[in-house]
Amino acid sequence: MTAVRAGRAAIDGGARGNPGEAGCGIVLEAGGRREEHTLYLGITTNNVAEYAALLAALERAHALGLEELAVRSDSQLLVEQMNGGYRVKASHLKSLWLKARTLAAGFRRFSIVHVPRERNRAADALANRAMEDRASSLPRPEGLP
Numbered sequence: 001m002t003a004v005r006a007g008r009a010a011i012d013g014g015a016r017g018n019p020g021e022a023g024c025g026i027v028l029e030a031g032g033r034r035e036e037h038t039l040y041l042g043i044t045t046n047n048v049a050e051y052a053a054l055l056a057a058l059e060r061a062h063a064l065g066l067e068e069l070a071v072r073s074d075s076q077l078l079v080e081q082m083n084g085g086y087r088v089k090a091s092h093l094k095s096l097w098l099k100a101r102t103l104a105a106g107f108r109r110f111s112i113v114h115v116p117r118e119r120n121r122a123a124d125a126l127a128n129r130a131m132e133d134r135a136s137s138l139p140r141p142e143g144l145p
Contacts, residue, residue: 022131
């Protein structure tokens with residue numbers, strides 16, 4: 001019997017102005033390894049940046065062959081939309097939400113929880129670095145506006 005490969009991710013997205021210069025950060029831990037990633041997004045909204053962080057984390061976790069993923073985010077909107085507590089009203093977020101739900105369904109087990117901003121400092125720092133350096137260490141997720 002093979003072991004289940006489980007991981008966890010801390011994600012954050014942000015925009016300086018809304019819309020404005022945007023980026024996101026991902027901290028992914030699995031199998032005793034820790035990866036930190038930045039993703040520069042150009043000009044977009046804060047909510048798109050939050051979804052970009054989630055999509056990038058989901059895509060990377062799939063690429064690593066993870067079967068289970070637990071995600072932490074300080075975006076209450078993102079977490080509630082992913083968990084079905086809030087409807088996705090903004091038309092530009094619906095396709096991102098659908099893609100995220102589809103990717104999440106590909107895991108044996110997936111969870112996403114809201115954490116206070118102060119418990120998400122590493123991902124926040126990476127998002128800020130992405131905006132400052134205008135640099136990415138992961139490919140841009142498909143389907144971003």
